[in-house]
Amino acid sequence: MRILLIGATGTIGKAIAAALGRRHEVLLASRQQAPLQVDIADPASIRGLYAKVGKVGAVISAAGEARFKPLDELSDADFRFSLDSKLMGQVNVVRYGLGSVPPEVFGSTW
Numbered sequence: 001m002r003i004l005l006i007g008a009t010g011t012i013g014k015a016i017a018a019a020l021g022r023r024h025e026v027l028l029a030s031r032q033q034a035p036l037q038v039d040i041a042d043p044a045s046i047r048g049l050y051a052k053v054g055k056v057g058a059v060i061s062a063a064g065e066a067r068f069k070p071l072d073e074l075s076d077a078d079f080r081f082s083l084d085s086k087l088m089g090q091v092n093v094v095r096y097g098l099g100s101v102p103p104e105v106f107g108s109t110w
């Protein structure tokens with residue numbers, strides 16, 4: 001199966017790539033260091049990645065950042081950064097990928 005792995009250069013992503021790479025074609029993506037580049041906090045970047053890779057059998061996300069500080073030190077920009085990456089980044093990886101994976105991947109509720 002062709003599997004798109006986002007966050008492929010991270011601690012978790014590297015382990016996933018090693019485990020799945022033995023039996024599948026794993027397409028390695030990350031923000032800076034993988035062969036395929038994507039910023040999941042940027043919707044246009046996610047769409048560009050899907051346009052580049054075409055159809056895949058599955059998508060795995062092991063990416064997403066958040067800013068951690070004492071609550072009274074977190075700024076609006078810190079919350080926005082975390083929500084754009086950790087929350088909407090993951091949501092948009094799914095939303096924009098709907099046309100790139102077989103319909104059965106999402107089951108009957110989608």
Ligand SMILES: NC(=O)c1ccc[n+]([C@@H]2O[C@H](COP(=O)([O-])OP(=O)(O)OC[C@H]3O[C@@H](n4cnc5c(N)ncnc54)[C@H](OP(=O)(O)O)[C@@H]3O)[C@@H](O)[C@H]2O)c1
Pocket residue numbers: 006007008009010011012013029030031032033034038039040041062063064065085089
């Ligand atoms: N490790 C844990 O124990 C643990 C536990 C719970 C949750 N998590 C979560 O699981 C995810 C992966 O954890 P990890 O420990 O493997 O992290 P990591 O070692 O810091 O690796 C992060 C990976 O995500 C990529 N990345 C970061 N921001 C990105 C963005 N905006 N767009 C695309 N790729 C991006 C990095 O790419 P570049 O290197 O190219 O920048 C890297 O490949 C994170 O969301 C983390 O919060 C981890």
